[in-house]
Amino acid sequence: MSQALRIFDPALCCSTGVCGPGVDPELVRFAADAAWLAAQGVDVQRFNLAQQPGAFVEPAVKAALQSQGQAALPLVMLGDQTVATGFYPSRRVLIKLLGLSQA
Numbered sequence: 001m002s003q004a005l006r007i008f009d010p011a012l013c014c015s016t017g018v019c020g021p022g023v024d025p026e027l028v029r030f031a032a033d034a035a036w037l038a039a040q041g042v043d044v045q046r047f048n049l050a051q052q053p054g055a056f057v058e059p060a061v062k063a064a065l066q067s068q069g070q071a072a073l074p075l076v077m078l079g080d081q082t083v084a085t086g087f088y089p090s091r092r093v094l095i096k097l098l099g100l101s102q103a
């Protein structure tokens with residue numbers, strides 16, 4: 001896989017958001033999907049607004065934040081292409097975007 005899958009998360013309490021007493025089930029699902037993709041050899045990079053704000057100055061991310069505010073997050077990019085804003089795509093969608101076979 002030559003293109004990295006980059007996820008720009010909203011401010012979360014930890015790198016995946018799967019911590020604390022009130023865990024969002026969508027974050028649990030996506031964390032599992034991201035781990036599965038990494039196990040398939042995909043370069044998965046996650047950036048948390050609370051912990052790595054410098055990553056959010058990338059032009060596409062900055063533009064999305066300026067036009068949509070926090071509603072743009074999470075923002076998911078494959079290489080330089082934005083593939084999702086405001087939600088975490090399903091594993092099925094990610095598999096299709098990355099050209100992987102379902103296990």
